[in-house]
Amino acid sequence: MSVLSCNKLRRTFYVGKGLLKRKLPLHAVNGVTLTIERGETLAVVGESGCGKTTLARMLLGMLPPSTGDISFGSLAIGAISRRQLARRIQPVFQDPYSSLNPRKTVFQIIALPLVVHGECNASERRQRVEMYMDLVGLSRRLLHSYPVQLSGGQRQRVAIARALVIRPDIVVCDEPTSALDVSVQAQILNLLLDLRRELGLTLVLISHDLAVVEHMANRIAVMYLGRVVEEGTAEQVFDRPRHPYTKALLGSVLTPEPELGLPEVVLGATFPNPVEPPAGCVFHPRCPEFIEGTCDAAEPALLPVDDNVHVRCFRTESGPSS
Amino acid sequence: MNVSELTTLDGMEDAALAGPAPVVVMRRRARKHFSFLFGLVVLVLVVVVAVLAPLLAPYDPYIQEIPRRLMPPVWADGGMWTHMLGTDGLGRDYLSRMIYGARVSLTVGFFAAIISGLIGSSLGIIGGYFGGRVDTAIMYVVNTRLSMPALLVALALVSIVGGSLTSVTLILGFLLWDRFAVVMRSATQQVRTNDFVLAAEAVGASKLRIIFSEVLPNVVNQMIVVATLEMALAILGEAALSFLGLGVQPPTASWGLMVSEGRAFMFFKPYLIVIPGSAIFLLVIAINLLGDGVRDITAPEGRN
Amino acid sequence: MSTVLEVSGLSVEIDVPTGVLHAADDVSFSVDRGETLCIVGESGCGKTITALAIMGLLPRSARRVSGRLVLEGANLPDLDNQDLAALRGERMGMIFQDPMTSLNPVFTIGEQLEEVYLRHRKAGRKEARERAVYLLERSGIPAAASRLGQYPHQLSGGLRQRVMIAMTLMCNPTLIIADEPTTALDVTIQAQILHLLADLQREVQMALILVTHDLGIVARIADRVAVMYAGRIVETGTRAEIFSTPVHPYTQGLLRCIPAPGRTRRGSPLGAIGGMVPSPIGPAIGCLFRNRCRYARNACAPNEITLAEISPGRACRCVLDPEESRRNFEAQ
Numbered sequence: 001m002s003v004l005s006c007n008k009l010r011r012t013f014y015v016g017k018g019l020l021k022r023k024l025p026l027h028a029v030n031g032v033t034l035t036i037e038r039g040e041t042l043a044v045v046g047e048s049g050c051g052k053t054t055l056a057r058m059l060l061g062m063l064p065p066s067t068g069d070i071s072f073g074s075l076a077i078g079a080i081s082r083r084q085l086a087r088r089i090q091p092v093f094q095d096p097y098s099s100l101n102p103r104k105t106v107f108q109i110i111a112l113p114l115v116v117h118g119e120c121n122a123s124e125r126r127q128r129v130e131m132y133m134d135l136v137g138l139s140r141r142l143l144h145s146y147p148v149q150l151s152g153g154q155r156q157r158v159a160i161a162r163a164l165v166i167r168p169d170i171v172v173c174d175e176p177t178s179a180l181d182v183s184v185q186a187q188i189l190n191l192l193l194d195l196r197r198e199l200g201l202t203l204v205l206i207s208h209d210l211a212v213v214e215h216m217a218n219r220i221a222v223m224y225l226g227r228v229v230e231e232g233t234a235e236q237v238f239d240r241p242r243h244p245y246t247k248a249l250l251g252s253v254l255t256p257e258p259e260l261g262l263p264e265v266v267l268g269a270t271f272p273n274p275v276e277p278p279a280g281c282v283f284h285p286r287c288p289e290f291i292e293g294t295c296d297a298a299e300p301a302l303l304p305v306d307d308n309v310h311v312r313c314f315r316t317e318s319g320p321s322s
Numbered sequence: 323m324n325v326s327e328l329t330t331l332d333g334m335e336d337a338a339l340a341g342p343a344p345v346v347v348m349r350r351r352a353r354k355h356f357s358f359l360f361g362l363v364v365l366v367l368v369v370v371v372a373v374l375a376p377l378l379a380p381y382d383p384y385i386q387e388i389p390r391r392l393m394p395p396v397w398a399d400g401g402m403w404t405h406m407l408g409t410d411g412l413g414r415d416y417l418s419r420m421i422y423g424a425r426v427s428l429t430v431g432f433f434a435a436i437i438s439g440l441i442g443s444s445l446g447i448i449g450g451y452f453g454g455r456v457d458t459a460i461m462y463v464v465n466t467r468l469s470m471p472a473l474l475v476a477l478a479l480v481s482i483v484g485g486s487l488t489s490v491t492l493i494l495g496f497l498l499w500d501r502f503a504v505v506m507r508s509a510t511q512q513v514r515t516n517d518f519v520l521a522a523e524a525v526g527a528s529k530l531r532i533i534f535s536e537v538l539p540n541v542v543n544q545m546i547v548v549a550t551l552e553m554a555l556a557i558l559g560e561a562a563l564s565f566l567g568l569g570v571q572p573p574t575a576s577w578g579l580m581v582s583e584g585r586a587f588m589f590f591k592p593y594l595i596v597i598p599g600s601a602i603f604l605l606v607i608a609i610n611l612l613g614d615g616v617r618d619i620t621a622p623e624g625r626n
Numbered sequence: 627m628s629t630v631l632e633v634s635g636l637s638v639e640i641d642v643p644t645g646v647l648h649a650a651d652d653v654s655f656s657v658d659r660g661e662t663l664c665i666v667g668e669s670g671c672g673k674t675i676t677a678l679a680i681m682g683l684l685p686r687s688a689r690r691v692s693g694r695l696v697l698e699g700a701n702l703p704d705l706d707n708q709d710l711a712a713l714r715g716e717r718m719g720m721i722f723q724d725p726m727t728s729l730n731p732v733f734t735i736g737e738q739l740e741e742v743y744l745r746h747r748k749a750g751r752k753e754a755r756e757r758a759v760y761l762l763e764r765s766g767i768p769a770a771a772s773r774l775g776q777y778p779h780q781l782s783g784g785l786r787q788r789v790m791i792a793m794t795l796m797c798n799p800t801l802i803i804a805d806e807p808t809t810a811l812d813v814t815i816q817a818q819i820l821h822l823l824a825d826l827q828r829e830v831q832m833a834l835i836l837v838t839h840d841l842g843i844v845a846r847i848a849d850r851v852a853v854m855y856a857g858r859i860v861e862t863g864t865r866a867e868i869f870s871t872p873v874h875p876y877t878q879g880l881l882r883c884i885p886a887p888g889r890t891r892r893g894s895p896l897g898a899i900g901g902m903v904p905s906p907i908g909p910a911i912g913c914l915f916r917n918r919c920r921y922a923r924n925a926c927a928p929n930e931i932t933l934a935e936i937s938p939g940r941a942c943r944c945v946l947d948p949e950e951s952r953r954n955f956e957a958q
Contacts, residue, residue, distance in 0.1 A: 047812035060524055086526035099517035102344070102622065103539035109518075112535075113525045142339070148622075149339045151902050162521065181668035182839060183899035186883035190895040208813060211842070215885040215892055234892065252817040254842030256886050258869040262824060262846050265817045271782055 002073075003169055003202050004059065004089070005035040009068035011054050015275060024275045028054040030226035031068075033302070036170070041196065041203040043217035043234075045210060045249070049274060051226040052206045056172050059204065061085045072169075083117060090163040094175035096155035100147040106133075106158055107143045113166040132161040135198075136191060153184035160191065164199070172204040177212060189216060210253045214238050222246045225272055225282045228302055232309035242311045244289045281314070289315055351619045358615020364608035372424040379418035380406075383575045387413035395593050407597055410583060416594075419575040420601060426576040427557045427605060430491050434556035435549045437495025442502025443545055449503070450510025451533055460503070467500045476559060480568045490569045494556045505548050509541040543620035550613030554606045561602050577602050630800050630833035631680070631718075632656040636693030638675050638684065645907045649675040649688065651857040654933065657801070657833040657850075662824070664844040665837045667854035670903055673837045676854075677803045680835075681720050682710045698800060716746040719794030723806040725786035729778040735762075735789055736774030742796040754796075761792035766822055784815035791822060795830070802827075803835045808843070820847055841884055845869060850939065853877050856903055856914040859933055863940040873942045873951045875919045913944070921946055921954065 009032045016023035029051040036042050044052045057063040059070060061077060070077040072088050080088070090113075093099040100109055110129045114120050120128055130140055136157040147155055156176065163171050173192070177185040189212065195201055207213050213220065213234075220237040222230040222245065230243040241247045248267045268286040272278055278285050284295040294314050302312045341347075352358055371378060391413040394401045401408060407416035449460035476493050483489045513519065514537070522532045561578030563569030570576040572583070577598040584594030638650040650672040657663045665673045678684050680695055682702060695702040697718060702710065714720075722728040730738060739758035743749065755774070762770035765788040778786055787807060794802050804823065808816040824847055827834050838844060844851055844865070851868045853861040853876065861874040872878045882897025901918035904910075913919070916926040925945045933943045942948060 047814060062520065062523060081526075083526040086524060089524075091521060091524050093517040093521065095517055098515075099521060101516075101518040101536055101540070112522065112527070116522075116525050116527045116531070145339055146344050148344055149341050153902075159521075166525075182841070182880060183668060183883050186896040186898040187900070190898060193893065193895060210813070211885045215896065248814055252814045254817070254820075254840070254846050256841045256845040256869065256881065256884055258845040258865045260846065262821050263817050264821075265814055267814050267818075 002035040003038045004070070004072055004204075006059065006070045007033050007068055009033070009055070009058060009070065010066050011051075011058060011063060012066040026275050027226050027277075028274070029058065029065075032223075032226075032228055034221060034228070034231070036202060036204065038169070038202055039196075039200055040219060041205060041217045043205040043207060043213040043220045044223060045207055045213055045220060046223035047208060047249075049225070050223040052223050053174060055223070056091070056174050056204065056206050060089055060091055060172055086113070086117070086168070087166055088168055089170040089172060090166070090168040092156075092159050092163050092171060092173045092176050095179050096152045096159065097147075097179075099159050100155055102147050105144045105146055106138070106150075109147075109158055110161045110165055113162065117166055119166065128165060129161075132165050135164070135195070136161045137187075151184070152180045153187055156180060156184075156188050157191065160188075160195070164195070164201075167199075170202045170204060172206070174206045175208070176205075178207070178209060185212070192216065210250060211255065222249065225274060225277060227282065227312060228310070229283065229312045230310065231302070232307075236307065236309045240309075242305060242309060242316050243313050244287045244315075245283050248288070281312075291315070348619050352615070355615050355619060357611040358619060361608040361610070361612030361615055364604065365612055368424050368605055368608075369428060371421055372428050375421045375425055379415075379421045381415035381418045383414060383418040383422045384573050385414065389413065392587065392591055394591065395597070398593070408591075408593060410580070410594060411587060416580075416597065419580060420577070420597065422575040423577040423580060423598065423601070424605075426487060426570055426574065427560065427602070429487060430494065430560040431553040431557040431609070433491045434494040434498060434559075435553040437492070438497070438499035438552055438556075439502055439545065439549050441496070442499030442548075443506045445499070446503040446506025446508075447510045447533060447537065447541070450507040451514055451529075451537060453511075453514075457507075460507075464500060464503045464507075467497075467503075470497075472497045472500075473559060473562065476563060477566070477568055480563055485563065485567070485569045485571050487570055487574070490560050490563055491556075494559050498552050498555060498559075501552060502545070502548050505544055506541060509544045510537055513537050513540045543616065546620075547613045547617045550609050550616065554609040554613075557602065557606055557609070628658045629656050630659055630698060631835075632694070632696040633676075633680065634694045636676065636679060636695065637691040638672075638679050638688055639691050640685075640688045642687075642907060647907050648857050648910055649906065650679065651910060652933070653693070653854075653857075653859055655852050655859065655862060657835055659800070659833055660827065660831040662827065662834045662836060662847055662849045663852060664848035664850070665835060665852045665854060666839065666841060666844050668839055668903070670856075670906065671854040672857040673854050674805055677720065677805050677835065677837050680803060681714060681718065683720070712746065715742050715794075715799070716797045717799050718801040718803070719797075719799045721787070721790050721794055721802065721804040721807045724810050725783045725790060726810070728790055729786055731778050734775050734777055735781075739774075739789070739793055739796060742793055746797045757796060758792070761795050762789070764795075764826070765789070765792045766818065767792075783811050784819065787811060787815075787819055788822065791819075791826070795826065798830065799832060801833045801835070803837070805837045806839070807836070809838075809840070816843075823847075841880060853880070856910070857906055858914065858943060859941075860915070860943045861941065862933075867940055871952050872955060873936065873940075873946075873948045874915075874944050875921055875946070875951070875954075876915050878951075878955045879918075921951075 009029055010027060011029040013026045013028055014023035015026050032055060044055060046052050054063065058065050072080065107129055110132060111125050114125050114128060133140055138154060138157050138161065142150065177188050180188060193216065196203060205213065205216055217234050219233050221228050222243065224245050230237060230241065230246045237246060238250065241250050248265055251263045252265050266288040272282055272285065280296040280298055281300055284290050287295065291314060300312050300314045300317065302310050303317060305311050305316045390409050391411055393405050393409045395408040396403055396406050405415050407420060410416055410419065445460050445464065449457040476497055479493045480489060519532060519536055522536050560569055564576045564578030565582040567582065570579055572579060580598040581595050587594050633656065634654045636650055636653040640647040640649050653676050655663065665676065667673050675688065679690055684690065690703060736755065736758060740751065740754040743754040743757055758774060759770045762773060767773055767785060767788055781789065808819050811819065820843065823834065836847065848865045850864055851862065852859050853874065855876050861872065861877050868877060872881060879897065879899040883899065885896060899918055904914050904917065912928055913926040913931050916922040931943050931945060933941045935941045936948050
C-alpha cells in the first residue's frame with residue numbers, strides 16, 4: 001500500500017487582467033499521477049513553471065486540486081481533517097529567512113506543532129524540542145535564540161526539526177538547499193540522508209538541482225508544463241534518459257568535471273505560453289527529436305516502457321527506445 | 323538515537339550566534355535615538371503632570387477671581403510669582419488650567435487612538451489575511467471612510483450629539499481608524515506571503531491562532547507607529563473642535579478651548595493663546611517624533 | 627600587452643554600526659586578453675564587492691582603502707568620475723545577476739542598447755541601431771529588429787540576459803565582468819548563456835571575469851580560477867590545477883562538498899565543511915579559515931599569511947607545504 005498517491009491531479013488558475021476581459025485557464029498541474037511508497041525518496045524535477053511547487057502545495061493539502069484525487073494509504077485527502085493531515089505530511093521550505101517567524105525563539109518555533117496538536121505538557125514539550133534539536137545537530141544553547149541570530153544552515157535545521165517534531169510519515173522538501181552556500185548544502189543533505197535512515201522517512205524532494213537529486217533520490221519524476229514526462233528509478237532516469245526533455249535537462253547539468261567543456265544543448269528557445277500551450281505534445285516546439293505530423297497532432301500519454309520507466313513521448317511508444 | 327557523527331559535529335560547532343537578540347538591538351538603538359528619547363521624555367512628563375494634576379496645580383482651575391483677571395505671566399511686566407502663567411479673562415489661574423488641560427488632551431489622545439486602533443487594525447488584518455472577497459468588502463468600507471472629510475463629519479456629529487469629553491473621544495475614535503486599516507492591511511499582506519505562515523497552516527493551526535500568534539507579532543510595531551500618529555491627530559482634532567466651541571465645553575480646561583477663549587484678547591494679551599498653543603504644538607511634535615523613533619528602532623534588520 | 631586588467635592589493639572596507647567590515651582584503655589577480663578568470667567563493671566572500679570595486683560602482687557606504695586597479699595601463703582609482711564613467715561601457719562592461727532588475731522597465735530594449743553606443747561614440751542613431759541589431763542576433767535572439775521596440779517585461783529571463791550581454795558588447799570592451807550571470811536562470815538556459823559568453827569571447831578576444839559560487843560553471847568555462855574566502859583570495863591556478871590538485875584546505879573542502887559523478891556515490895554522505903565563516907567585522911588576524919580547517923596548527927593564528935606563489939600563475943595562502951597538502955587531498 002503506497003503511503004501517498006495522487007491520480008490525474010489537475011490544478012487550474014484563471015488569469016487575465018481587467019474587469020471585462022474573460023479570464024483564461026492556466027493548468028499549472030495537468031493530469032499528474034504518482035505513487036510514493038514508504039521509505040522512498042521521490043524527486044520531482046523540472047524548471048521554473050513546470051508546476052512542481054503547485055504539486056507540492058496540493059500534496060500538503062494547502063491547495064485544493066481542481067480535479068483528481070490524492071490519497072494517503074486508503075484514505076482520500078478529503079476524508080482527513082487538517083490536523084490529521086499534518087501528522088501525515090509536513091513541509092520544509094526553500095527560503096530559510098522566510099520560513100521562520102522572526103519574532104519567535106527557536107523553542108517556540110519547533111514547539112508550535114506540539115502546541116497545536118496538544119501533545120505533551122509544558123515540561124515534556126521542552127524535552128521533545130531538545131531531543132529534536134539534538135537530532136538535527138543544533139546546539140541546545142540555541143534554544144532561546146531568534147532566527148536573526150542564526151545562519152542559513154542553522155535555520156534550515158530548525159525548519160527540519162519543526163517538520164519532524166510531530167513525527168509525520170512524509171516530508172516534502174521544496175528546494176531545501178538552494179538558498180544555502182555550497183558547504184552548508186552538504187551539511188543539510190547529509191542530515192536528510194541520516195534522518196531518512198534513522199527515522200524511516202518518506203521524502204518528496206522538489207528540486208531543480210539535478211546533482212542534489214541524483215545523490216538523494218530513489219525515484220524521479222520529470223515535469224514539464226504541468227505534466228510528468230518521464231518517471232523511473234534514479235538509475236534509470238540518470239543513466240538512460242528517454243524523453244528528449246530529460247536528456248536536455250541532464251545534458252545541461254554542469255558537473256565539476258573540468259575535462260568536459262560546455263555541453264551543447266539543442267533546445268529551441270521558444271518558451272511555451274502556459275495559457276496557450278502548443279497543440280499536441282507541449283514540448284514539440286523545442287524538441288530536437290520532433291516528428292512532424294505526429295508530435296504536433298496529438299498529445300502522447302504517459303506509458304510504461306522497457307523496464308517500467310514511464311515516458312510521455314511518441315518516439316518511445318513504439319518499441320524499445322534509442 | 324544514533325546520528326551520524328559528521329552531521330552532529332557540524333551542528334555543534336555551529337553553536338556560535340551571529341549577533342545579539344533583537345530586543346538587545348532595539349534597546350541599543352533606543353539609547354542612541356534622539357527623536358525617540360525626546361518624544362518619550364516629553365510625553366512621559368505630560369502624562370506625569372496630568373496624572374498628578376491635583377497635587378501640582380497651585381489653584382483650582384475653575385475658581386474665578388475677577389479682580390485678578392488678565393494678569394500677565396511672571397516674565398512680563400506686572401507679572402507675579404503667585405500666578406506663574408498669569409490669569410485668563412475670568413481670573414482663573416492659567417498654570418492650573420494648563421495642567422488640567424493636559425488631562426483632556428491625553429485622555430482624548432489615548433482613548434481615541436485605542437478605539438480607532440482596535441477598529442482599524444481588526445479590519446486591516448482580517449482583510450489582509452483572508453484576501454479575496456472579504457478583502458474587497460473591507461476595502462469598500464475603508465474607501466467609504468476615506469472619502470469622508472473626517473473633521474467635518476466630526477463637527478457635524480458633535481453638533482448633533484453635543485460636545486463633551488466623552489463624545490469627542492468616541493467620535494474621533496470612530497472616525498480616525500482609516501490609516502490603521504490601510505497600514506495593517508498591507509503589513510499583513512506582506513507577512514502573509516512568508517513561508518512561516520504556510521508552515522503554521524501546514525501544521526494544522528487554526529486561522530485565529532495564526533493571526534494572533536504568527537501575524538500579529540510581526541505587524542504590531544507598525545501598529546504602534548500609526549497609533550502615535552493617530553494620537554497626535556486626535557489631540558489636534560479635539561483642540562480644533564474645542565476651539566470652535568463644539569468640543570469640550572466650558573468651564574472645563576482644554577487647551578483648544580483656552581485658545582478660543584483667548585481670541586478676544588489676542589492683540590493685547592497674546593500669552594493667552596501662545597501658551598496653550600505652544601503646549602499643543604510641543605505635545606503633538608513629541609508624539610510624532612516618538613512614533614518616528616519607534617519605527618526606526620523596531621525596523622527589521624536586513625539579511626546578513 | 628596582453629594583460630587587460632591587473633589588480634593588486636585591493637582592499638575594501640564598509641562602515642557598519644558595530645565596526646568596520648572588511649569586505650575585501652589584499653585581493654590580487656590579473657586577466658589577459660581572451661582569458662576567462664573565474665572568481666569563485668560562497669556568499670560573503672567578497673567576490674561581488676571586488677567586481678564592483680573594479681567597475682567603480684561601490685555602494686556609498688563602502689570605500690576602497692588600498693590597491694591598484696590597472697586597466698590597460700590606466701590606474702582606475704586615479705581617474706576622476708567623468709573619466710571613469712567614460713571607461714565604463716566603453717572599455718569595460720558588467721553583466722549583473724538578476725535579469726529582472728538590471729534593465730530599465732520604462733525604456734525599450736532598443737533605446738537602452740543605443741544609448742550605450744551613443745554615449746561613448748560620436749555616431750548617429752542609425753549606426754547605433756545597426757550595431758544593436760547585429761549584437762542581438764549574435765546573442766541568439768531571432769528577429770532582432772522587431773525586438774528593439776519591446777520593453778523588458780515582455781521578455782523572459784534568458785532573453786533579458788542575452789540583451790544584457792549584447793548591451794555590454796555595444797562598444798566592444800576589452801573587459802567584461804559577469805556577476806553570477808546565470809544563477810537566476812533555468813538550467814537549460816544556463817548552458818546556452820554560458821556558451822554565448824564563451825563564443826563571443828573567442829570571437830572578440832575580450833577578457834572575461836566570471837564571478838560565481840557554482841563550481842560546475844567554473845569547471846566548464848574557466849581558464850584560470852581564483853578562490854575567495856572571507857574577503858581574501860586563498861588560491862589561484864588554472865582550471866586543471868584547481869580541480870585535480872587543489873592545495874588550500876578550503877578549496878579541497880569545497881570540492882568534497884559537491885556531488886560529482888565518479889567521485890561521490892549515490893546515497894553516501896557528502897563531504898562537508900563544519901563551522902561557519904568568521905564575522906568580517908573587526909580586525910582579521912592570521913588565517914580566517916583555521917577554525918574550520920582540519921589541518922590547522924599554531925602557525926595559522928598570529929601572523930599575516932601572504933598569498934605565496936607556488937609556481938607561475940599558481941598561488942596559495944596557507945602555511946601548509948603544498949606537497950603535504952596535495953598528499954592530504956589524495957588520501958581522501
